[in-house]
Amino acid sequence: MKALKYILSLTLVFFIGCAEDDNDLSFVDKIEAPTNVSALFKISQDNSGLVSITPNSDGAVMYNITFGDGTEGSESVKQGESLDHSYLEGTYSVNVEAVGLNGLKTTISKELVVSFRAPENLEITTQIDASNPFIVNVSAIADYAASFLVFFDTSNPAEEGTPMQVGETVSFEYAGVGDYTLKVVALSGGSETTELTEVITVSSPVEMPIDFEVFDSSKFIGFGGASAEVVDNPDTDGNASAKVGKIVKGAPEIWAGDVIITSAPIDFSSKNIIKLDVWSPRPGGKLTFKIENLDDANINIEKEVTLQGNSAWEEVLIDFSDIDLSQTYQKLVWFFDFGIVGDGSTDWTFYVDNIDLQSADPFNDGLLANGDFESGADSWIVGTDDNAPVAVVTDSGNTYYSTNVTAAGNPWDVNMSQKVNIIQDETYTLVFDAWSDTNRSIISGIGLSGPPWSSTTESVNITPTKTTYSLTLVATGYGAPDARVIFDMGAEVGMVNIDNVSLFLGDGPFDDGILTNGDFEAGSEPWIVGTDDNALVSVVTDSGNTYYSADVATAGNPWDVNMSQKVEITQGLTYTLTFDAWSDTNRAIVSGIGLSGPPWSSATESVSITPTRTTYTLTLEAADFGAADARVIFDMGAEIGQVNIDNVSLTSN
The missing domain is CATH 2.60.40.10 (Immunoglobulins)
Structure with missing residues (x-):
């Protein structure tokens, strides 16, 4: 360590000597002691107790480290460098002394825990x-x-x-x-x-959805002679809100207008349809809706919608998918056209509520209706009673089912169902999001809505983390047009929240063409190694997504590491093979179609994959081969490195 001190001294002398040429050393006196002193500990995960200590601060040129384990003295390290030291299991107080250019010092003590057991x-x-x-x-x-x-x-x-x-x-x-x-x-x-x-x-920081029960009424402004105020809802049949926005035209105009300025520009990047509920005692009328730049009214997009009217709440959707995302929009402006004065109508009022954004691509609930609950409780019932709608809540613009089980009983004591046609002996995939305020289980599945109450269900463990669950269910021996999706939650106490429920015929919403389980959400089957029907491949599940994964440690023949699925290939046809693939390095794999036995004819391509998940599309011609038990081929053994594959689809052109 003495050599390091001498080098530092020489550096200081050289630096000060240069400064003396300018005859001004006052800056040295102005240098303060180092601040924001810290240390980064990196412990080797091999039970060795080796710890890399990297100190840092503002203003230090070197550090003196006292390890806190009884080692005598300290060791020094330059700014930006690290020290390695081996510890036994235990808790230590590591002292870090930061030394500035002028010798001023700042010392901190930081706790270090060294343990070889899993956290x-x-x-x-x-x-x-x-x-x-x-x-x-x-x-x-x-x-x-x-x-x-x-x-x-x-x-x-x-x-x-x-x-x-x-x-x-x-x-x-x-x-x-x-x-x-x-x-x-x-x-x-x-x-x-x-x-x-x-x-x-x-989520975007704007006030979406605009709910007049909590909305600042001072931001609801009428113009052109129209009045705007927040009032009690005149009709809660179709809209349960207690408060809504009311717009009344001003004489002698035949239209009424309003503007709302949001707290920040609206984010249209992922959702570009504005939804609002409108109620009027008048028959029909027109709504002109405009989004506008906050500072320049000439930057705007305007749409017109025809209303039904006649004293019923109606949902209005205004599509802004053609929006210019290079501009910002912070004003919502609308006009209600009351038609010609003297048309016999005596009420010049409109009501609005629940102004929100939604995606142009609606949620895919498969065979169900209102699987995302954005239409409230519609189609969802308690038990089998068509007149007993479930309870839903809306939080931050998202609506979902929610119930709090306070006393444990029979599973079916607390239930949510939706009636749906189930075909006997068919396979279905039920997908849903669920979470709780504790760790508890629920029962989910499909079944009949009357005697003999046949069903296929699974117990699902849910947690406080919102998670997507996918169940593969076979309607063995039963089916009915008024069967149902089942959620039984009464056996344990705790909150149950459910959202985004989908039911699909087969193995899920992913279109794998003529393949089966192309997205691996049903596990390994029918994906095999080579041509052995009994050698299923390995899959992994990460954050709810299941995919194929293999780590090639030694390079050899391409077919030494393989994944295949047997499928009928017709000679002379052209096929499109699509798949996602990624690795932990840059490497190649061989992909294509071919026979599963002699003479092993095939049509394949070498595909270069990277650490970035990418979708690859191959056009392959079965020019001189075909068989009922041909296969899709992925050969990966020629190079080392991890190979991950997902969402495999094969179609014929």
């Missing part, structure tokens, strides 16, 4: 930043954890985890609105880790 009781704390709704701040605690890795979007296979120290908070800014699955991995000095995921919802 326990991992808890994540996430918070949307108050200054920016797209930034999330994350911290975590866990027993025996030495540090953490944070993955902010598990759908990105190329993301490298962000290191986070115990007691530290890390932040990340998302590119747009949506739901993101965040994962925190707790690390100790041992080889085993503990991880936990949480869904982060990033």
Whole structure:
């Protein structure tokens, strides 16, 4: 360590000598002691106790580290460099002395926990930043954890985890609105880790949906002689809101107008349809709806909709999919055209409510209706009583089913169902989101809505984390036009929330063409290794998505590592093979179609894959081969590296 001190001294002399040429050394006196002193601990996950210590600060040129384990003296390290030191299991107080250019020092003490057991009781704390709704701040605690890795979007296979120290908070800014699955991995000095995921919802900061029960009525402004105010709802049949917006035209105009200025520009990047509920005692009329730039009224898009009227709430959808996303829009402006004065109508009033954004691509609920509950409780009932609608709630613009079970009893004591046609002996896929305020189970499935009450159900364990569940169900021996989807929740106490329910005939919504289980959501079957029908491939499930994964450790023949599915190939036809693939490196795989026996004729291509998940499309001609038991081929053994494959589809042209 003496050599390091001498080098530092020489550096100081040289620096000061240069400064003396300018005859001004006053800047040295102005240098303050280092600030923001910290240290990053990185513990090897191999039970060795080896810890890499990287100090940092504002204003230090070197650091003196006292390890806190009884080692005599201290060791020094330059700014930007690290020290390695081996510890036994235990808790240590590591001292970091930061030394500035002028010799002023700042010392901190930081706790280091070295444990070889897997972390326990991992808890994540996430918070949307108050200054920016797209930034999330994350911290975590866990027993025996030495540090953490944070993955902010598990759908990105190329993301490298962000290191986070115990007691530290890390932040990340998302590119747009949506739901993101965040994962925190707790690390100790041992080889085993503990991880936990949480869904982060990033939403636009504007006041959407506009609910007049909580909306600032001072921002609801009439113009052109029209009045605008927040009043009691004149008709709760079709809209349960207690308060709504009321617009009355001003004489002698035949139209009434209103403007709402939102708190921030509306984000149309993922949702571009504006929805609102309208009620009027008048027959018909027209609504002109305009979105407008806050500072320049010439930047606007205007749409016209014909209303039904006649004293009933109606949902109006205005499509702004042609919007110019390079502009910002912060004003909602609308005009109600009352027609010609003297048409016999005596009421010049319109009511509006529930102004919101929705996607142009509606939720795919398959065989069901209103699977996302955005139409309230429609089609969802308690038990088999068509006149007993379930209870739903709306939170941050999203509507879903919610119930709180306070006393445990029979599973069917608390129930939600939807009647749907079920065909005997067919296979169905039931997909839904569910979460609770505790760890508990529910029963989900399909079955009859009357005697003999035949059903196919599964027990599903739900947690406080909103999770997507997928069940494969066979209607063995039963079927009926008025069968039902079943959710029985009465056997355990705790909240149950359910959303985005879909029922599909077969193995799910993914179109795998002439293949089966192309998205692997039903597991491995019928994907096999080589041509052995009894050798199913390995799949993994990450954040609710299942896909094929293999790690090639040794390069050999391409077919040494293989995935296939037998399928009928007709000679002379051209086929399109589509799949997603990614790796942990840049490497190639062989993909195509071919025979599953001699003479092994095939049509394949070499495909270069990368760490970025990418969709590949191959056009393949079965020019000189065909068979009922031909196959789709993925050969991966020629190069080392991980291969992940998902969403495989084969169609004939």
